[in-house]
Amino acid sequence: MRSFFGVVFGSLLVALAFNLFLIPHKILSSGISGIAIIIGILTPLNTGVVNFVLNVPLLIAGYIWLGRRFVLHTVLSVIVISAGLYFLPVRALATESLLSSLFGGVIAGVGIGIILNSHGSSGGFDILGMLLSRKRDISLGSFLIALNAVVLIASGFFFNWDAALNSLLSIYVTGYVIDMIHTKHRKLTLMIVTNKAEEMRDTLLNSLVRGITLLEGEGAYSSEKKRVLMTVISRDELMGIKSLISHTDPQAFVNITETVEVLGLFRRG
Numbered sequence: 001m002r003s004f005f006g007v008v009f010g011s012l013l014v015a016l017a018f019n020l021f022l023i024p025h026k027i028l029s030s031g032i033s034g035i036a037i038i039i040g041i042l043t044p045l046n047t048g049v050v051n052f053v054l055n056v057p058l059l060i061a062g063y064i065w066l067g068r069r070f071v072l073h074t075v076l077s078v079i080v081i082s083a084g085l086y087f088l089p090v091r092a093l094a095t096e097s098l099l100s101s102l103f104g105g106v107i108a109g110v111g112i113g114i115i116l117n118s119h120g121s122s123g124g125f126d127i128l129g130m131l132l133s134r135k136r137d138i139s140l141g142s143f144l145i146a147l148n149a150v151v152l153i154a155s156g157f158f159f160n161w162d163a164a165l166n167s168l169l170s171i172y173v174t175g176y177v178i179d180m181i182h183t184k185h186r187k188l189t190l191m192i193v194t195n196k197a198e199e200m201r202d203t204l205l206n207s208l209v210r211g212i213t214l215l216e217g218e219g220a221y222s223s224e225k226k227r228v229l230m231t232v233i234s235r236d237e238l239m240g241i242k243s244l245i246s247h248t249d250p251q252a253f254v255n256i257t258e259t260v261e262v263l264g265l266f267r268r269g
Contacts, residue, residue, distance in 0.1 A: 015084025032124025073120025109177025
């Protein structure tokens with residue numbers, strides 16, 4: 001139920017960002033939504049209807065490779081965003097296009113980040129990003145920024161380059177905020193120095209799906225023999241693991257570092 005409300009709330013934020021900040025100033029959002037905005041501005045077609053139709057093929061791909069729960073939440077998000085674009089009035093809250101691109105990008109990024117953390121997506125290129133993140137360690141926000149260069153170029157040809165540059169700013173801000181909120185793709189390496197190595201190993205193996213490597217260590221000052229446990233986890237697992245470590249050995253020394261990339265066997269799903 002919490003995920004359901006997260007998807008609905010995040011989707012409403014995205015729709016508000018479009019209709020109150022981006023669309024009135026012809027500032028494009030990212031991905032399929034940006035394409036829908038172009039079509040909605042250039043034709044009599046409603047942006048919400050176009051957004052829904054363009055998402056159908058990607059939803060089918062998401063169902064095949066990402067699972068039923070993800071697609072159900074994505075369908076819910078697409079419906080809420082499309083309904084919001086259709087029913088909410090298109091009215092500029094700010095007269096400055098620069099301010100609108102900034103605030104619209106921030107609000108859209110917060111909304112999409114909430115949707116992703118609720119095990120869904122806003123559809124469109126988000127689905128492509130989620131599919132790719134299952135295979136490689138990528139920053140979803142950076143991926144969306146790169147992918148949306150095509151939408152940016154299109155906005156420059158269809159409208160003007162002022163709108164294109166404002167769109168670039170909005171897309172960059174959206175991607176940055178998504179990476180601030182959606183941290184599941186980030187990997188962390190834990191080095192755990194403890195006198196209770198076997199107990200710590202058993203506790204972590206019984207609670208995690210991650211592999212653990214045991215290393216031999218020695219205190220440089222005390223010459224005391226130590227066992228070091230090394231493992232790589234995803235960012236959203238950190239709080240639970242810290243609690244397990246503290247409960248097993250409150251005196252354990254733990255070094256946590258951000259991992260740039262993981263090669264080999266690592267469960268990403």
